[in-house]
Amino acid sequence: MKKVFFVFLLIFSLLIIGGKEYKCESKEDSFSKIEGYVINNYDFVQNGIKLEYTVDEKLCKEYLRIKQFFEENNFLVLSTENNNITAENENIDYSINICEYNDLIKVQVILINNDVSKSEEELKKLSQKIRNDNFINERYFSFIKGKLNTQDKNLIDDLEKNLNIKVNEYLDINNGCVAEATFEDNQHINIGQIKYDTGSYLIIGTPIIFVTY
Template identity: 30%
Template sequence: MNKSMIFISLILILFSSGICTREGEEETDLYKKVFTNLSEVQENGVKIKYTSNKPINEELKKILKNYNENFLEAKLKKENDVVYYNDNIEKDDKRIKILASDEGQGTNIEIEMIQNTKHINIYNMKKELGKLVDDTSLKPQYFSYVKGKLKTEKQISDVNTMLKEKLIENGAIKFNSIPINSGITGVASNNKNLKLNYSISEYSGGKYLILGTPIIFTTY
């Protein structure tokens, strides 16, 4: 499989109904090739979104059962009789956020998992969230990002050029970047308009890179 096809396969994974072992390994491999060359890994993030045809109470019980984390139950809250959520739950160096809304004909679920780590652990985190998907889960979507501090002292514009070169090596052929207050944000895509997002930002503590597929769901 050539580099262009690897890049296409990665993005198709994230829009499919699931992630198999081989595909998940390819995604982690791309993160390593592109990200670790430029940055020291500090944070991984994974999110899953899906719709369940179960009532909201049943779906939340399923989530708790799959995780075997009864401590979550006491922290679940309810707003306006339709929304349950919890935030800033920490377990095994991971932070977990759950949002579930009752849509009448089903339940919309979003679960975010954030881990502070020096390693790229996206594959294992997706496997953990994937335990929640069963035959009642409709249209599951996965999102992920890796965040870290840049190793280089080069200007952000130079880092942007270096990043583009690494992405081209791995199959990207189209780019669009715009300046933001803290630096640059951009999108890399192939000829099918499938996207990989990135941001390069500078703060008082240094310069940072975030790489996310298919979008970045954290602030930058």
């Protein structure tokens, strides 16, 4: 119960810190800078991307189109129920959710990867292969997670100095901290640090972190 409460608190803090709303599409140059720094200075754990798009299509047709895409490309389809599809391919976990949205269909495509050789840009291209060619609009969210290799490093100071970001909001939480920051171009990022028995972990998302950890 305590762990569940902490996860809720963490995500709640990340989403509302500062009481602000954010543009929900990350800028490639900003995230490439984050990605390179985390990989070079921390032990890579995981990265991921979420694509959301809308399309003027029947829900059942879009669902069957994506399911067929997975089957034709030899994905390991794990589940297909309640307008959700989960699958695996080349050590990447895929999660699809489809729902009705203002007379349109909204599709959420999430890719989670544990291979340090696969960049956020590669994951973005893979997500676009699933996207309907007739999409109306789209937006992307990205994150990267790393393990700190030293407990002496001041995480926030380290990120401010080396990524040239400005931390606008900071909050200590159980077993860690969360922060909201901006780059010089006003691109928003969220930062989380959490300590487990296995070590201390850093996660950065643009503009928000869309996964629990």
